[in-house]
Amino acid sequence: MDLQINEQQRLLKESVQKLAADLYPFEKREAIRLSEAGWSRDYWAQYAELGLAGLTVEEAYGGIGCGPFETMVVMEELGRSLAPEPFVATVLLGGGLIRHAGNEEQKERLLPGLCSGELLLAFAHLEEQARHELHDIATVAAKTADGYRLKGRKTLVLHGSDADVLVVAARLSGDRLDRDGIGLFLVAGDASGVSRQGHRTIDGRPAAEIVFQDVDVPSRDMLDAPGETLAVIERVADETIAALAAEGVGVMDEMLKMTIEHVGLRKQFGTEIASFQAIQHRLADMYIALEQARSMAIYAAGIGRDNDPERRGAGIAAAKVQLCRSLRYVGQQAIQLHGGIGMTMEYKVGHLFQRATAIEALFGGAEHHLQTLAAGGGLFAA
Amino acid sequence: MDLDFTDEEAAFCEEVRDFVRKSLPRSIRQKMLFNRELTKDDLITWTRILDKKGWAVSHWPVEWGGMGWSPVKQALFIDVMQQEMAPDTLSFGTSMVGPIIYTFGNETQKKRFLPRIVNLEDWWCQGFSEPQAGSDLASLRTTAVRDGDDYVVNGQKTWTTLGQHADWIFCLVRTNREVKKQAGISFLLIDMTSPGVTVRPIQTIDGGYEINDVFLDNVRVPAENLVGEENRGWDYAKFLLQHERTGIARVGASKASLRRARELAEREGRDNSARLDLPHIRSRIALLEVELKALEITQYRVLSEESQSGGNSHSPAASILKVKGSEIQQAISEVMLDLAGPHALTLLTPADGHNDLDRSWAGTVAETYLNWRKVSIYGGSNEIQRNIIAKQLLAS
Numbered sequence: 001m002d003l004q005i006n007e008q009q010r011l012l013k014e015s016v017q018k019l020a021a022d023l024y025p026f027e028k029r030e031a032i033r034l035s036e037a038g039w040s041r042d043y044w045a046q047y048a049e050l051g052l053a054g055l056t057v058e059e060a061y062g063g064i065g066c067g068p069f070e071t072m073v074v075m076e077e078l079g080r081s082l083a084p085e086p087f088v089a090t091v092l093l094g095g096g097l098i099r100h101a102g103n104e105e106q107k108e109r110l111l112p113g114l115c116s117g118e119l120l121l122a123f124a125h126l127e128e129q130a131r132h133e134l135h136d137i138a139t140v141a142a143k144t145a146d147g148y149r150l151k152g153r154k155t156l157v158l159h160g161s162d163a164d165v166l167v168v169a170a171r172l173s174g175d176r177l178d179r180d181g182i183g184l185f186l187v188a189g190d191a192s193g194v195s196r197q198g199h200r201t202i203d204g205r206p207a208a209e210i211v212f213q214d215v216d217v218p219s220r221d222m223l224d225a226p227g228e229t230l231a232v233i234e235r236v237a238d239e240t241i242a243a244l245a246a247e248g249v250g251v252m253d254e255m256l257k258m259t260i261e262h263v264g265l266r267k268q269f270g271t272e273i274a275s276f277q278a279i280q281h282r283l284a285d286m287y288i289a290l291e292q293a294r295s296m297a298i299y300a301a302g303i304g305r306d307n308d309p310e311r312r313g314a315g316i317a318a319a320k321v322q323l324c325r326s327l328r329y330v331g332q333q334a335i336q337l338h339g340g341i342g343m344t345m346e347y348k349v350g351h352l353f354q355r356a357t358a359i360e361a362l363f364g365g366a367e368h369h370l371q372t373l374a375a376g377g378g379l380f381a382a
Numbered sequence: 383m384d385l386d387f388t389d390e391e392a393a394f395c396e397e398v399r400d401f402v403r404k405s406l407p408r409s410i411r412q413k414m415l416f417n418r419e420l421t422k423d424d425l426i427t428w429t430r431i432l433d434k435k436g437w438a439v440s441h442w443p444v445e446w447g448g449m450g451w452s453p454v455k456q457a458l459f460i461d462v463m464q465q466e467m468a469p470d471t472l473s474f475g476t477s478m479v480g481p482i483i484y485t486f487g488n489e490t491q492k493k494r495f496l497p498r499i500v501n502l503e504d505w506w507c508q509g510f511s512e513p514q515a516g517s518d519l520a521s522l523r524t525t526a527v528r529d530g531d532d533y534v535v536n537g538q539k540t541w542t543t544l545g546q547h548a549d550w551i552f553c554l555v556r557t558n559r560e561v562k563k564q565a566g567i568s569f570l571l572i573d574m575t576s577p578g579v580t581v582r583p584i585q586t587i588d589g590g591y592e593i594n595d596v597f598l599d600n601v602r603v604p605a606e607n608l609v610g611e612e613n614r615g616w617d618y619a620k621f622l623l624q625h626e627r628t629g630i631a632r633v634g635a636s637k638a639s640l641r642r643a644r645e646l647a648e649r650e651g652r653d654n655s656a657r658l659d660l661p662h663i664r665s666r667i668a669l670l671e672v673e674l675k676a677l678e679i680t681q682y683r684v685l686s687e688e689s690q691s692g693g694n695s696h697s698p699a700a701s702i703l704k705v706k707g708s709e710i711q712q713a714i715s716e717v718m719l720d721l722a723g724p725h726a727l728t729l730l731t732p733a734d735g736h737n738d739l740d741r742s743w744a745g746t747v748a749e750t751y752l753n754w755r756k757v758s759i760y761g762g763s764n765e766i767q768r769n770i771i772a773k774q775l776l777a778s
Contacts, residue, residue, distance in 0.1 A: 001384060001385060001386065001387060001388065001391060001454055001682060002383060002384045002686075003383060003385075003682055003683050003686035004383065004686060004690060005383055006383070009383070069383045069384075256775075260775055260776060260778075263776075264776060274776050277769070280768065280769065280772035280773075280776070281765070281768045281769075281772065283771070283772050283775050283776070284698075284701075284705075284767075284768035284769075284771035284772045284775070285768070287698060287702075287771055287775055288702050288705060288706060288771070291680055291683075291699055291702055292673065292676040292677065292680060292702070292706065293676070294680075294683075295676045295677075295678075295679035295680045295683060296672075296675070296676045296679070298383065298385065298679060298683075299385060299675065299676075299679050301383075302383075302384065302385040302386065303385075318671065318672045318675055321668075321669065321672045322672050322673070322675075322676050370665050370668055370669060370672075371661075371665070373668040373671070373672070374661065374664035374665045374667070374668040375664070378640070378641070378644055378667070378668070378671055379668075379671040379672070379674075379675050380637045380640055380641055380671060380674070380675075381641075
């Protein structure tokens with residue numbers, strides 16, 4: 001057991017901090033948020049220069065081959081600075097699926113472009129009826145002479161409007177709720193039959209509703225994980241939840257820091273409101289919630305590597321439950337203790353709260369994961 | 383960064399587990415499992431078994447009988463011990479006055495007292511709280527006035543846990559009234575058989591007798607029983623608050639009780655439907671498991687930080703261990719209470735001829751629930767812990 005970050009991780013943390021300090025002062029970030037795309041290709045090129053676009057990709061394909069603890073370190077900083085760039089969509093989701101399920105040819109074709117920041121990926125997976133069930137897929141991939149024809153509708157595709165390549169989950173066989181018979185397909189964002197309706201999520205990030213109307217995909221663009229596609233999707237989802245946990249920790253850490261600063265400056269009744277015990281105990285509880293979530297983010301990063309899907313799933317579910325509960329508490333209290341200014345879009349704390357709320361809902365909230373956990377044999381089964 | 387156990391750590395846990403399973407007397411294990419009170423002899427028996435193995439004061443300096451384990455290894459040790467239902471050693475000796483003596487005492491005191499703490503030849507109790515000095519401990523009024531080679535002590539200590547068994551009491555006493563309240567306190571060791579010491583048992587809401595008033599009426603204490611310097615007692619008391627904090631989370635014990643709660647929820651119910659089949663019961667247990675897992679890792683983080691900083695880290699994270707640890711223990715006792723339902727109301731005790739502890743498990747859960755209200759009060763109440771956290775957050 002070793003709970004200290006190592007030298008390489010420390011350096012990585014510092015370089016992301018430096019980048020974020022440069023890219024995301026409040027006004028600069030607002031300009032990006034209010035731009036048409038809601039994120040910046042120019043910024044993304046700078047991420048790629050630092051190696052962040054290929055953070056988790058093996059060196060053979062142009063990446064820097066880092067693991068979950070490095071991802072954790074990066075995500076915490078991105079969370080703190082509310083970075084809207086497509087790290088989750090492209091690196092963790094799209095990149096993760098190709099890394100875990102792509103064949104050699106597909107990896108060689110796609111991963112170098114991902115690492116250089118030129119190729120943007122998105123994961124077209126979620127469907128309206130599925131809520132958070134990863135295997136609930138109605139989109140169909142029908143066999144054709146030289147490939148497959150996709151038909152279906154996807155929702156909440158993060159960075160879906162701008163992605164060059166969509167990784168699409170579709171059903172090769174069976175019924176909507178079957179765990180088998182799922183395939184993953186690489187589809188160009190501008191392929192014929194793909195229509196994308198871009199929108200923003202509650203935290204101002206770009207996402208899309210995407211309709212696939214008889215989209216032809218050649219055989220070579222099906223990812224190569226026969227019979228294991230759902231297992232790959234689950235693994236990538238688990239790794240992404242672990243990363244979101246770290247992002248959430250960054251968001252909360254920033255909210256608590258801002259709140260401490262605020263109550264130390266804000267004067268009412270002739271004194272700083274930090275002198276009131278009602279405020280002090282709230283800060284203490286925010287801190288406890290934050291640190292408990294930080295512990296679970298570390299836990300998630302570690303257990304995200306576990307090859308036993310059941311153990312990994314339970315650990316990740318536990319982490320997400322703690323994360324969601326902490327995000328809600330810390331977020332609500334941060335707004336409360338800021339008072340009126342916390343309600344406005346003119347101040348960062350409200351934006352952090354929006355992101356906190358979005359992170360809760362991504363890949364299942366507390367209720368969903370608590371149900372998973374409750375159905376199992378317990379985290380401390382003998 | 384890595385949360386996995388090393389092979390060595392895993393083997394060590396196995397060794398501790400095997401040892402407890404082989405060495406812990408069944409009668410003691412049963413009492414622990416059902417939260418029955420241990421007798422003085424039970425604890426002496428277990429402490430001596432541990433001492434024979436060399437583990438009674440494993441966290442002490444090697445010179446005085448410690449094992450020289452890393453803080454993480456020590457925490458693993460406690461975790462496994464608690465999961466296996468082994469009683470903790472008497473903390474007033476092994477975790478409080480012992481460390482005070484080997485850190486601040488003189489050589490004579492070390493040689494005289496430490497070996498007798500290790501094997502529980504001396505039973506120690508704590509004389510800190512007073513009727514008017516609880517969370518505001520520094521306002522204590524018990525006085526010690528120097529008279530020749532003695533101090534003459536007058537006052538009242540209270541909430542003295544297991545004082546009825548004690549041979550010795552370590553007390554905070556006022557030796558100077560002229561200075562700021564924290565600056566006039568000394569740390570004194572008092573023989574409980576001294577004339578003028580009276581112990582009055584206090585019955586608690588669970589029906590038990592574990593706490594006492596201790597009255598000190600013109601008690602003559604040899605000046606050689608002063609630890610460290612006169613009027614520095616407050617520093618020594620604070621040292622206690624900053625050390626030995628990991629035991630307070632009681633993660634291992636809570637793991638065992640949560641397992642027990644699951645087991646009982648699976649067994650108990652009506653009309654062939656177990657309580658565990660009810661979604662809200664399952665969720666409550668699952669949620670506590672999440673919080674406990676988080677606390678377990680928080681504890682390792684605190685330990686890791688402390689080892690890195692050579693014990694000089696005063697991160698407010700240490701207070702989380704107390705706050706969350708106690709809240710989780712209390713919440714588990716509530717789950718158990720609810721699981722027992724009406725059965726919790728019936729007090730079935732061995733005294734009434736009910737020796738089948740397994741059948742009468744529900745008979746102790748209400749007592750435990752009532753008794754466990756103490757855990758958020760003692761050792762610096764949770765309100766005080768929140769004050770400590772906030773103070774450090776606002777200072778940074």
